[in-house]
Each structure stands twice: as structure tokens, then as C-alpha cells.
Amino acid sequence: MNKFFIILFHTFFxxxxxxxxxxxxxxxxxxxxxxxxxxxxxxxxxxxxxxxxRVGVIEVDEGKGYTDRxxxxxxxxxxxxxxxxxxxxxxDAVEKVERxxxxxxxxxxEGNSGMPEGFYxxxxxxxxxxxxxxxxxxxxxxxxxxxxxxxxxxxTVENVYAPVTFETEAISxxxxxxxxxxxxxxxxxxxxxxxxxxxxxYGNMIAMEVATEKSSRVMEILVSxxxxxxxxxxxxxxxxxxxxxQYILIILVGYLSMRGNVESGGFVGDIMTGVPGVLIVxxxxxxxxxxxxxxxxxxxxxxxxxxxxxVNIVITPLTLIVVVAFLISMFGLxxxxxxxxxxxxxxxFFTPMVMFLRVGMLxxxxxxxxxxxxxxxxxxxxxAFVGARIYKGGVLMYGKISSLKDIKHALxxxxxxx
Numbered sequence: 227m228n229k230f231f232i233i234l235f236h237t238f239f240x241x242x243x244x245x246x247x248x249x250x251x252x253x254x255x256x257x258x259x260x261x262x263x264x265x266x267x268x269x270x271x272x273x274x275x276x277x278x279x280r281v282g283v284i285e286v287d288e289g290k291g292y293t294d295r296x297x298x299x300x301x302x303x304x305x306x307x308x309x310x311x312x313x314x315x316x317x318d319a320v321e322k323v324e325r326x327x328x329x330x331x332x333x334x335x336e337g338n339s340g341m342p343e344g345f346y347x348x349x350x351x352x353x354x355x356x357x358x359x360x361x362x363x364x365x366x367x368x369x370x371x372x373x374x375x376x377x378x379x380x381x382t383v384e385n386v387y388a389p390v391t392f393e394t395e396a397i398s399x400x401x402x403x404x405x406x407x408x409x410x411x412x413x414x415x416x417x418x419x420x421x422x423x424x425x426x427x428y429g430n431m432i433a434m435e436v437a438t439e440k441s442s443r444v445m446e447i448l449v450s451x452x453x454x455x456x457x458x459x460x461x462x463x464x465x466x467x468x469x470x471x472q473y474i475l476i477i478l479v480g481y482l483s484m485r486g487n488v489e490s491g492g493f494v495g496d497i498m499t500g501v502p503g504v505l506i507v508x509x510x511x512x513x514x515x516x517x518x519x520x521x522x523x524x525x526x527x528x529x530x531x532x533x534x535x536x537v538n539i540v541i542t543p544l545t546l547i548v549v550v551a552f553l554i555s556m557f558g559l560x561x562x563x564x565x566x567x568x569x570x571x572x573x574x575f576f577t578p579m580v581m582f583l584r585v586g587m588l589x590x591x592x593x594x595x596x597x598x599x600x601x602x603x604x605x606x607x608x609x610a611f612v613g614a615r616i617y618k619g620g621v622l623m624y625g626k627i628s629s630l631k632d633i634k635h636a637l638x639x640x641x642x643x644x
Contacts, residue, residue, distance in 0.1 A: 230456045237435060237464030242471070251472050255479040262483035278305055279329040279356040282312045282319050286335035292342050292367060293334070299363035307359050323349060330356050334364065340375070341368050414586035415559060417509045418579050422552040424469060424513065425520045425578075430541055432465050432521050433528030437537045458614060462521045469517065508585050508595075515602040516578025519609065520544065526613040551576040555583050562587035571598055574605040 241247055285293045293311050300309050310328065312319050322328045330348040337343040344364045346357050373383045436458075527540040554576060558567040562584055571581040581598040584590055 230460050233457055233460035234464040234467070237461050238467050241431065241435075241465065241468050247468070247472070251475055254472075255476050258476055258480040259483040262480055278308045279353075280308045280310055280327075281330040281332055281356055281360060282310045282314075282322065282328045283332040283334060284312050284314070284316060284319060286333060290336055290342070292364075295367045295370065296332075296334070296360070296363050299366050300359060303359050307356050309360075320347065323347060330360075332360055341371060411559065411587070414505075414583055417513075417586075418552070418555045418583060421513050421516055421579050421582070422548060422555075425516055425548050426545060428465050428469050428517060429520045429524035429544065430537070432461055433524040433537050433541055435461055435465070436525055436528035458522075458525045459610075462518070462525055466514075466517055466521065505586055508582060511599070512578045512582040512602075515599070515606065518606050519574060519578070519602065520548070522606065522609050522613045526616045530616075547575050551579050555579040558583045559587070572601055574602060577602050 283293055283296065293309075297309050297311075300307055309332075314322070316331075316333065319328070319331050323331050326349075330346060333345040333347075335343055335345075342364060344360065346360060348357070351357065369383065369387075523544055524541065527544065528537060530540060551570075554566065554570050558564070558580060561567065567580060567584060570576040571584050577598050581595070585595060
């Protein structure tokens, strides 16, 4: 057992001290901190040090009062746009825009229908802030003119344009309320992505670790002192411990960053407030189950190759399966009760992501959740038993991998060693 822990901690510390681990952890922590404080970041850059756009306005048809109405509707946006009434000719006004004295020019006139129309000119239309505000204000003026012509009072107009009252209620026993779905959708989406990238990253890391030792002939020394089965599980747990430490560091940074956001009622804080704690527990559970399942397969595949260059060849089919599981989960965010999502949640390759999706989006009966967990645990046990035999023979195989016959050859070698 001492040799098992020697390999486990050697695998852990060799990766923990690597530059790739340190850099990836720092970058991920910075991204998480940025997302947790996205509101503050936007507020820090929003309109700070930016002058209001000066837009000149020429009313072609005098006496209509369009300019005064536009000034009234744009008053709440005075920090973003300043409307400057002009008496100049259009040519002189355009020259002011070209010189930079004005950021834009609005020509407003009465159209053939008797409604106001606008023509906006600027040196560049890349910044849509000013044109959009002017268009919205002109639209409001048009509504006022139209309602005045129809003889409608202000109260009637407000009633017409008031949002329709529309409420939704879930009556299915397996459906969450709209409020609960709003709270959990973001978290479910984020954790599905985490599971997806973790399976790919750590699975590939395990396969590469095994292949590297084989290519350097270190495996021959290890096999003579430690059983291949102990090697496989020591590496799986060592990389798993590395992943846990990495996520603890990232979650700690996220928690410290998000705590102030929650108190200030920011976007992320609003989403995270009220999320059931049991959902976090299920996220950790399915993450661990998914890791153990895919890590065992990755270790077995890594044992079949002799060079690190061949790792991607054997890992590619597994990667494609994980991609399919991710795509199914993304589809399930909008249709969690579909037959496809229900069926695939009981297929071990898809269960970690898809079943967790169903748990987050639906009120599942306990027996469905228990069945999904039981399937994963059983699959891991069976895979570990079979995978250990393949790994035992695979680490003794050298040469270019050719086909699935290598798995049969690895099983034959493991029997001889037994």
C-alpha cells in the first residue's frame, strides 16, 4: 500500500508543480473573479470619462414642434447625448460634423403620411448609441402625433402600450417553477460546462501520464515493483486529487469575489441567491462519477500506446462521445423533459451531464435519480475490473497501435502475467 501512495503523490505533486497547472489555475481564477464581478466591471467602464454625443438637429418643417418634443424625450439621457437645435443650412451643419464640432446631424421633417421622419448623418456609424437614442425618441414623438390626430387621450395611449399581463405556472409534478428555473438555469449551464471541460482535461492528462512513462521505459521499472492495477488507480486518484485542489482554489476565489456581489444585488448574486444547496451536492456527485468513469477509460487507452504522439489517436473517440454528451445537455436546457434527454440520462457515457441537467431543471422522483447514480456506480465498478485487466497487459505492449485487436492482445498478456 505504501507503493500505491508513493505513485499517487508522485503523480499529484509532479502535476501540481508544473507550469501548465499553475498558469491554467491562475487564468481560470481570474476569469471566475471577472464573471462574479461582471456588473462592477461594466459599471467601471460605462460612461466613465466619455463625453455626451453632441447631435445637431434641423427641423425642416418649421412650426411642428418636433425639436422641442425630441429634447423632452432625450432629457433622461443627457449624460449620453446632447441635442443641439440648429438654424444653419444643411451644408453648414454637415461641415460642422466633418470638422468634429458635432458628432452627428439629424434632419427631421414631416413625411407624406403626416408623421415625423428622420435622417441621421455622422462621420461613422460604428457607434450606434446616439442613433438608437434619437430613433427611440423620434418614435415616441411619432406616437404622440398619431394619437393626437386620432383624438386619443394620454391615459388611453398608456393603456394600449402597457405590457400585457402574462403569467406561467407549471402543473407537472416533475417541473420546477419559473422562479426556480431562472435561479438554476445559469448554474446548471455553468456546471455542465465545467464537467465537460474537466472530463476532457483530466482524462487526457491521465492518458498522457501513462503514455509518457511507457515511452521513457519507466513503466518497465514500475511493473517490476508495483502491480499495474495499483499504478492505474494511483494515477487516477492522483490526478483526481489535483483536480479537487484546483477547483477548491478556483471556488474559493469565486466565493470571495461573489460575496460582495451578492450583498450588492448584482447579476451573479441575484442568480446564486436562492439556489438549492442540494443542487451543489449533486453537481459534485456527478462530477466525481463522471471523472472516475472517463478517467478509467483514459488510463486504459493511455496504456495501449507507446508514444505520447499516439495519445490523441486513442483519445479522440472518447472526446467525441463527451462532445455529444455536452451537445445533448445544451439541447436539454430548453427541453429537459424530452424523450432524448430522458433516455440518454441513463446511458453511462452521458449520465454525469444529462442526469445532472434533469436534476437541476426538473423535480425528479427519487427513484430516477437513484437509478442514474446506481447505473454510474455499477458501470465504474465493471469498467474498473475490466479496465484493470486491459491496463495490466497494455502497459507491457510496445509498438504502434493498430486497432481494437490491441485490447484483446492486452487482455491475453494480463492473463499470462496472472
